[in-house]
Amino acid sequence: MDSPTPAVRPGGLVAVLAFTGIVAALMQTLVVPLIGDLPRLLDTTASNASWVITATLLAGAVATPVTGRLGDLYGKRRMMLICTVPLVLGSVVCAVATSLAPMVIGRGLQGIGVGMIPLGISALRDLLPPERLHSSIALMSSSMGIGGALGLPLAATVAENASWRVLFWGAAGLSALIAVLLWFFVPATPVHGPKARFDPIGAVGLGVGLVSLLLAVSKGADWGWASSTTLGLFATTVVALTAWGWWELRTPEPLVDLRVIAGRQVLLTNAASVVGFAMYAQSLIVPQLLQLPASTGYGLGQSMLAMGLWMAPSGLTMMAVSPFGAKLSSTRGPKVTLLVGSLVIALGYGSSMYLMGSTWGLVVVTCICGSGVGLAYGAMPALVMSAVPQSATASANSVNSLMRSVGTAVSAAVVGVVLAQMSVQVAGHTLPTEGGFRTGLLIGCGVALVAAAITLAIPTRRATPAAPNSITPEPLAPSKV
Numbered sequence: 001m002d003s004p005t006p007a008v009r010p011g012g013l014v015a016v017l018a019f020t021g022i023v024a025a026l027m028q029t030l031v032v033p034l035i036g037d038l039p040r041l042l043d044t045t046a047s048n049a050s051w052v053i054t055a056t057l058l059a060g061a062v063a064t065p066v067t068g069r070l071g072d073l074y075g076k077r078r079m080m081l082i083c084t085v086p087l088v089l090g091s092v093v094c095a096v097a098t099s100l101a102p103m104v105i106g107r108g109l110q111g112i113g114v115g116m117i118p119l120g121i122s123a124l125r126d127l128l129p130p131e132r133l134h135s136s137i138a139l140m141s142s143s144m145g146i147g148g149a150l151g152l153p154l155a156a157t158v159a160e161n162a163s164w165r166v167l168f169w170g171a172a173g174l175s176a177l178i179a180v181l182l183w184f185f186v187p188a189t190p191v192h193g194p195k196a197r198f199d200p201i202g203a204v205g206l207g208v209g210l211v212s213l214l215l216a217v218s219k220g221a222d223w224g225w226a227s228s229t230t231l232g233l234f235a236t237t238v239v240a241l242t243a244w245g246w247w248e249l250r251t252p253e254p255l256v257d258l259r260v261i262a263g264r265q266v267l268l269t270n271a272a273s274v275v276g277f278a279m280y281a282q283s284l285i286v287p288q289l290l291q292l293p294a295s296t297g298y299g300l301g302q303s304m305l306a307m308g309l310w311m312a313p314s315g316l317t318m319m320a321v322s323p324f325g326a327k328l329s330s331t332r333g334p335k336v337t338l339l340v341g342s343l344v345i346a347l348g349y350g351s352s353m354y355l356m357g358s359t360w361g362l363v364v365v366t367c368i369c370g371s372g373v374g375l376a377y378g379a380m381p382a383l384v385m386s387a388v389p390q391s392a393t394a395s396a397n398s399v400n401s402l403m404r405s406v407g408t409a410v411s412a413a414v415v416g417v418v419l420a421q422m423s424v425q426v427a428g429h430t431l432p433t434e435g436g437f438r439t440g441l442l443i444g445c446g447v448a449l450v451a452a453a454i455t456l457a458i459p460t461r462r463a464t465p466a467a468p469n470s471i472t473p474e475p476l477a478p479s480k481v
Contacts, residue, residue: 025147059111067115068398095168135326138378149315153308202255205244276407281444314370341375349445
């Protein structure tokens with residue numbers, strides 16, 4: 001599986017890895033334009049149709065730390081290539097699905113691709129010289145937000161002008177293209193130190209804990225927060241993660257080295273990943289404001305396609321600010337960049353109190369928030385990688401990515417509860433009130449400020465991620481280039 005180019009071309013390498021991250025993130029928003037039609041398309045209920053989204057979230061959460069650890073053990077490039085297989089297969093399964101079960105299976109396979117983002121970030125540390133790291137990490141890190149923002153208008157355009165199956169055939173084609181680009185333009189990444197064994201017990205324990213937690217958070221509103229199912233899942237989460245932590249501290253080759261991620265710099269950076277909550281809250285609220293009828297007095301009456309186009313500039317903004325964030329991290333340290341990013345997100349949410357009455361106002365809000373997300377997401381991997389040994393970069397980055405994903409899941413649950421509680425009946429439909437939207441946006445502002453406060457406690461260390469060194473590379477197969 002290893003047939004790399006003989007030398008690293010930094011520009012091409014970064015472009016391919018950033019494109020990989022954008023496509024992996026695009027899978028998350030691919031079905032958003034179809035949410036209202038899924039019950040009809042799959043002959044199921046709206047509640048069951050929500051599993052199409054939940055399956056991707058669960059699969060991504062479980063796969064991310066596993067692929068990260070395997071990347072450290074067997075090479076990041078190899079694992080990214082392997083991750084393209086379920087991406088292609090899942091897209092094809094969704095494209096031909098005629099019922100709920102195969103669609104959920106396909107979406108779960110697509111979710112595995114999210115693990116390529118932390119793998120790509122870690123590969124940059126192995127393959128690039130120090131002077132290129134900050135800018136490259138910032139661009140790669142922001143790819144998750146860029147893919148999510150740009151995927152919405154793209155998917156809406158296809159859904160309105162062609163068969164919904166075209167979305168998934170297109171996703172299969174993009175995933176196959178990623179595999180080709182990785183094969184020809186990304187060199188084999190090093191394997192650090194002697195080969196260790198994978199920790200299957202740790203993988204199962206973490207998987208049980210994460211699935212229980214995310215199921216409870218994602219479906220609690222449907223099942224009832226006080227229902228036996230929801231409470232049982234929360235109890236399972238506590239038991240499973242406690243047992244998992246006990247095992248990880250005692251096994252000589254853990255899935256996640258808890259002693260490493262318990263270091264103050266990594267621990268607080270992961271805690272500051274609640275900024276994922278703030279990123280996702282506006283992605284849930286602004287589209288609804290744009291699409292609600294103008295007759296409500298606060299809705300803006302936009303179509304699905306128009307809504308997607310109004311949201312697109314925020315993704316472009318993330319890409320535009322990444323060079324600035326990289327320069328700030330190089331001169332002042334990534335801690336300052338994370339702090340500035342969190343404060344910018346808070347500013348974006350605060351400005352929504354005055355700008356949510358017009359489409360252009362909401363564009364400004366999302367662009368400010370997008371700028372903050374681009375800064376924050378670019379800084380977190382640099383903080384993590386400067387505090388862990390090079391042999392654990394993929395695993396540590398995967399945990400950080402997982403924490404952001406948990407933040408988005410909690411965001412969806414909290415915002416959903418707020419909007420459900422602050423709603424009214426209009427022409428037989430339940431609609432969130434303007435006060436509900438404002439409350440959700442203010443919660444996002446508060447969470448961003450909490451992230452900023454946590455960032456202030458991160459040790460003021462300005463270490464630059466280490467350059468590639470003399471380590472054992474992946475075994476290379478004969479080149480086919």
